[in-house]
Amino acid sequence: MSKSIKLEIKPKWDEIEKIRNKSSQFLKSRGFSKDMVQAFTMVISELVENSIKYGKFRSPGNKVLVEILVGANNVIVEVSNPIDQSDLKNLKALDKTIQWIRGFQNPLEAYTERLNVVSKKPLKDESSGLGLVRVAYEGKAILDFFVSDNSLLNVSALAKC
Numbered sequence: 001m002s003k004s005i006k007l008e009i010k011p012k013w014d015e016i017e018k019i020r021n022k023s024s025q026f027l028k029s030r031g032f033s034k035d036m037v038q039a040f041t042m043v044i045s046e047l048v049e050n051s052i053k054y055g056k057f058r059s060p061g062n063k064v065l066v067e068i069l070v071g072a073n074n075v076i077v078e079v080s081n082p083i084d085q086s087d088l089k090n091l092k093a094l095d096k097t098i099q100w101i102r103g104f105q106n107p108l109e110a111y112t113e114r115l116n117v118v119s120k121k122p123l124k125d126e127s128s129g130l131g132l133v134r135v136a137y138e139g140k141a142i143l144d145f146f147v148s149d150n151s152l153l154n155v156s157a158l159a160k161c
């Protein structure tokens with residue numbers, strides 16, 4: 001049985017459900033518990049949402065790529081999207097968020113701190129900045145990212161199992 005699956009979607013909100021269904025089917029078929037399937041599907045959704053929201057899809061063929069890899073003791077998801085290298089603002093925010101989460105021994109502390117900030121923000125503020133910290137806390141996942149030569153941003157999350 002294959003230990004990995006590659007999926008791709010158009011950068012559209014209604015494609016997220018497709019990824020959620022295929023990912024949870026794959027994880028279930030590889031024997032993961034119901035809780036793990038639920039938690040890791042949330043992780044995948046958050047990363048895919050970010051790809052759709054922040055990716056720069058300039059040509060019609062540009063897609064969001066998702067790869068799930070099952071190891072002996074862990075499961076990894078890698079989500080890629082094209083970026084515009086002149087748009088450093090989001091890359092810096094991504095880097096800052098991941099470094100900030102790593103600074104906490106327990107991701108619950110990061111989550112609580114972020115919730116506190118969010119509760120004080122005006123309602124019209126559309127970005128809560130909770131996605132990645134939720135991945136770390138609820139998904140118990142370790143986040144990382146890199147930019148490849150062909151201007152693809154690859155964000156990964158690794159959870160022990």
Ligand SMILES: Nc1ncnc2c1ncn2[C@@H]1O[C@H](COP(=O)(O)OP(=O)(O)OP(=O)(O)O)[C@@H](O)[C@H]1O
Pocket residue numbers: 050051054055081089090091093094095097126127128129130131132133153155
């Ligand atoms: N795929 C990505 N490409 C570029 N920038 C990203 C990407 N994912 C995250 N970021 C940057 O990292 C920041 C933090 O992401 P995070 O998911 O935690 O919060 P958010 O997307 O702003 O809010 P929420 O997920 O709660 O809607 C984003 O605001 C964005 O600037």
Ligand SMILES: [Mg+2]
Pocket residue numbers: 046049050130131132
């Ligand atoms: Mg997000």
